[in-house]
Structures are given as structure tokens and as C-alpha cells.
Amino acid sequence: MRCNYSYSDIQITDRPQTLLDGMRWYLDYLQDLVVEDFERKNLSQPYILEQKRFVERFKNTLESKGYLPDRMGFILSKKEVGLFHNFLIEKKYSAKTYNKHIVGIRTMYNAFMKEGYIDHNPFARVRMKYTVTNPDIIYEEELEKLFKIIRPENGHVQIGTTRKGKKNYYRAWLKDAILLALYTGERRDGVFLLQWRHVEENYLKIPNFKINRKQKVEDFHYVPITEDMAEFLMTLKRGNDDDYIIEPSHENRDTLKNQCSKSFSHFWSVAGFEKRKDFKALRKTLETRLWTMLGDKSKALKRHKNLSTTIDHYLGQEEILKELKGQKMFGFLHELNIPT
The missing domain is CATH 1.10.443.10 (Intergrase catalytic core)
Known part of the structure; x- marks a missing residue:
């Protein structure tokens, strides 16, 4: 089952109970569907779609290892965080792509923290991979x-x-x-x-x-x-x-x-x-x-x-x-x- 792009049943006052509910809430959060007017972010559709891919890959990784996001809470162990790390490594993504996935899920958990759903971010301790920036000019x-x-x-x-x-x-x-x-x-x-x-x-x-x-x-x-x-x-x-x-x-x-x-x-x-x-x-x-x-x-x-x-x-x-x-x-x- 893929994450819905919109979970319209969620109201602004609702508190997600499971990790799957949290993922659905977050995708609506990115679209400003579950926030007040003064909290609107006005994110671009390409950015939202990219974050949706990261969330879906995270969800699919958990499910492939026998975890059930529709029955899990928000708190993850180091082992569960490590599953996503291992998935990205096995896919042989570049350092930049690896970092984008981690930052995407870390940002989701930051949103959970901001709303008071959790008190710490399990992805905060994941180290970013070293990337070489290219400051070169074209001659x-x-x-x-x-x-x-x-x-x-x-x-x-x-x-x-x-x-x-x-x-x-x-x-x-x-x-x-x-x-x-x-x-x-x-x-x-x-x-x-x-x-x-x-x-x-x-x-x-x-x-x-x-x-x-x-x-x-x-x-x-x-x-x-x-x-x-x-x-x-x-x-x-x-x-x-x-x-x-x-x-x-x-x-x-x-x-x-x-x-x-x-x-x-x-x-x-x-x-x-x-x-x-x-x-x-x-x-x-x-x-x-x-x-x-x-x-x-x-x-x-x-x-x-x-x-x-x-x-x-x-x-x-x-x-x-x-x-x-x-x-x-x-x-x-x-x-x-x-x-x-």
C-alpha cells in the first residue's frame, strides 16, 4: 500500500496515532492542508513530490523487513533507522542522493517534533556523507x-x-x-x-x-x-x-x-x-x-x-x-x- 498524496480525513486538530498516519499527515503538511493560514509554506510541487518519494521509500523499507507502519508508533530504534541507511547503501546511491533521503526523513521527524508528537529526532544522529561541491566556473x-x-x-x-x-x-x-x-x-x-x-x-x-x-x-x-x-x-x-x-x-x-x-x-x-x-x-x-x-x-x-x-x-x-x-x-x- 502506497502512502496517499493527500489524507483529507485528517483535520488540523487531529493527532496522528501511528507512523503511517504520521506519514500521511506529513504529506498533507507539506501541501499546507493541515496548517493554519499563518503557517503556510507554499512549497513547490516538484519539492513535495520528491519528499513523497523519500517517505514512500522509507515506508517500503520498513515493510520489506516485516515492520508495519500502520501499527508502529513514531519512535524508532537505532536498528530501525539503520534499516533505511542500509537500504540506501545497497542501492549504491551517490553521497548527494543519500544525504537528500536522510534529510527528507529527518525533516519529517522535525515536523513531528514541532507539533509535539515526539520529543527527539531518531535521524538526528545519522551522519551525512561527504560530498565535493563544484565551485568551478566555465571558461x-x-x-x-x-x-x-x-x-x-x-x-x-x-x-x-x-x-x-x-x-x-x-x-x-x-x-x-x-x-x-x-x-x-x-x-x-x-x-x-x-x-x-x-x-x-x-x-x-x-x-x-x-x-x-x-x-x-x-x-x-x-x-x-x-x-x-x-x-x-x-x-x-x-x-x-x-x-x-x-x-x-x-x-x-x-x-x-x-x-x-x-x-x-x-x-x-x-x-x-x-x-x-x-x-x-x-x-x-x-x-x-x-x-x-x-x-x-x-x-x-x-x-x-x-x-x-x-x-x-x-x-x-x-x-x-x-x-x-x-x-x-x-x-x-x-x-x-x-x-x-
């Missing part, structure tokens, strides 16, 4: 080689032996998405949510999508439109203000985001680089370039977790916008933006 010669590789004939891959296993990771918009990420420093979410209305006279006024979604606010930051970014934007077909900049006709932005990540990784692999780099390295590349050009002043362009941003911060942004006007951040890039 000019790497981008040049990558853009030469991004062609339809290089996108083919065979997964398995059937005809259904044939895929092509080439997307006509991939180069544009890479360049927009490089010029703006946006994550994949931002790249595919940017609209033409965010383009002002000499800067992009970009919503802080993640903060705005979670906190129901309208916070934003500025990114200067340098000469080379302006040249890039001119190569794109300008739509209405509410049209997305990248692939405006595609309604499912999450699908585009996932395709982008997979396509980037595929072509990076085909290019034969010794070191793996992900799409997110483009974000670090912009930060490094701005630091080279502006030094400490570049800090004014960084996103701030505190929404009560100071006046000095905005004055710093205005000064930078003027200083960068007419300059090129990545002068070589206009040669790369050639349709294939």
Missing part, C-alpha cells in the same frame, strides 16, 4: 567547444536496445538558455520564468522567484544589461511583455528546466571535458566575472535573504548599472550565438 574555451558540439546530430543516445530507447537531447533553445543563464546568473527556474516585461532600459529587474513563491512577496534584484547582453537579447524574437524569453510557446516550464539540465550534461559529456560541470556552474561564472570587473562593488548585485534590503544596497546597484553601461562582460560570446 571561454570550454564554452566555445561546447557550442560547437550542440548540434542535432550530436544529441542522439541509445538507452537499452528497443526503438523506444532512442533519444535526442538536442533542443533548439539550449544555447539561448545557456547564454541567458550566463548573463543573468539565474538558476534554471529563473531562466525559464524570465519574461520580456523584466527587461528594462539598461537592466533586468528580476523577481526573486524562490523567495516570492515561498513568502508571497514581490522581491527582486537588478542585473545590468551590458553591451554584449543587449546584443544577445536582440537576437531573440521579442514577444509580448508576458511572454517567456526562452521557448515562450511551451507551457510546462518544469519540463523545460529538466530537459535543460539533461541536455547540458549530455553535450558536456559528448564534448569530452575531463571534469564534469553542471548547468549551475554558469551562475558562478557570472559572479566571478563581476568580481573581476567590479571588485567589492559586485556584492551589491547579489541576492539578499533579508527582504528589508538597505538603501545603500540599492544605491550600490544604481552606481554599478551606470558603471557597466556600454561594457562587455563576455566579449567572445556574441560569436557563439549562431543558430544551428
Whole structure:
């Protein structure tokens, strides 16, 4: 039996009695179905679905070893915690994936503690696995080689032996998405949510999508439109203000985001680089370039977790916008933006 995505019978005042009830409560908790309005978290659907997978795997692990979550309480022994650890090890998940599973279940138990269902978290003592963060930037010669590789004939891959296993990771918009990420420093979410209305006279006024979604606010930051970014934007077909900049006709932005990540990784692999780099390295590349050009002043362009941003911060942004006007951040890039 799989955990229900929604357990609508639970009321806000109900207290789950078994571990299975707790799991069901938690999935509703993530969707804000069993909380008061002031407690809403406004989590994204992809995040909720990912947490659901972690919970289901935890439940299935217990059941595979003879435990019955519908008859168990919330408190777990070290042995029961160890069962999930052993499951993840046997699956040979990467350190990052292992950590995400543990953090997912640990977060569920933190929610139990917050509601007073338990007084300690049995997953608090599980050690995270060491992961190597990749702070690398993407260099000019790497981008040049990558853009030469991004062609339809290089996108083919065979997964398995059937005809259904044939895929092509080439997307006509991939180069544009890479360049927009490089010029703006946006994550994949931002790249595919940017609209033409965010383009002002000499800067992009970009919503802080993640903060705005979670906190129901309208916070934003500025990114200067340098000469080379302006040249890039001119190569794109300008739509209405509410049209997305990248692939405006595609309604499912999450699908585009996932395709982008997979396509980037595929072509990076085909290019034969010794070191793996992900799409997110483009974000670090912009930060490094701005630091080279502006030094400490570049800090004014960084996103701030505190929404009560100071006046000095905005004055710093205005000064930078003027200083960068007419300059090129990545002068070589206009040669790369050639349709294939």
C-alpha cells in the first residue's frame, strides 16, 4: 500500500496515532492542508513530490523487513533507522542522493517534533556523507567547444536496445538558455520564468522567484544589461511583455528546466571535458566575472535573504548599472550565438 498524496480525513486538530498516519499527515503538511493560514509554506510541487518519494521509500523499507507502519508508533530504534541507511547503501546511491533521503526523513521527524508528537529526532544522529561541491566556473574555451558540439546530430543516445530507447537531447533553445543563464546568473527556474516585461532600459529587474513563491512577496534584484547582453537579447524574437524569453510557446516550464539540465550534461559529456560541470556552474561564472570587473562593488548585485534590503544596497546597484553601461562582460560570446 502506497502512502496517499493527500489524507483529507485528517483535520488540523487531529493527532496522528501511528507512523503511517504520521506519514500521511506529513504529506498533507507539506501541501499546507493541515496548517493554519499563518503557517503556510507554499512549497513547490516538484519539492513535495520528491519528499513523497523519500517517505514512500522509507515506508517500503520498513515493510520489506516485516515492520508495519500502520501499527508502529513514531519512535524508532537505532536498528530501525539503520534499516533505511542500509537500504540506501545497497542501492549504491551517490553521497548527494543519500544525504537528500536522510534529510527528507529527518525533516519529517522535525515536523513531528514541532507539533509535539515526539520529543527527539531518531535521524538526528545519522551522519551525512561527504560530498565535493563544484565551485568551478566555465571558461571561454570550454564554452566555445561546447557550442560547437550542440548540434542535432550530436544529441542522439541509445538507452537499452528497443526503438523506444532512442533519444535526442538536442533542443533548439539550449544555447539561448545557456547564454541567458550566463548573463543573468539565474538558476534554471529563473531562466525559464524570465519574461520580456523584466527587461528594462539598461537592466533586468528580476523577481526573486524562490523567495516570492515561498513568502508571497514581490522581491527582486537588478542585473545590468551590458553591451554584449543587449546584443544577445536582440537576437531573440521579442514577444509580448508576458511572454517567456526562452521557448515562450511551451507551457510546462518544469519540463523545460529538466530537459535543460539533461541536455547540458549530455553535450558536456559528448564534448569530452575531463571534469564534469553542471548547468549551475554558469551562475558562478557570472559572479566571478563581476568580481573581476567590479571588485567589492559586485556584492551589491547579489541576492539578499533579508527582504528589508538597505538603501545603500540599492544605491550600490544604481552606481554599478551606470558603471557597466556600454561594457562587455563576455566579449567572445556574441560569436557563439549562431543558430544551428
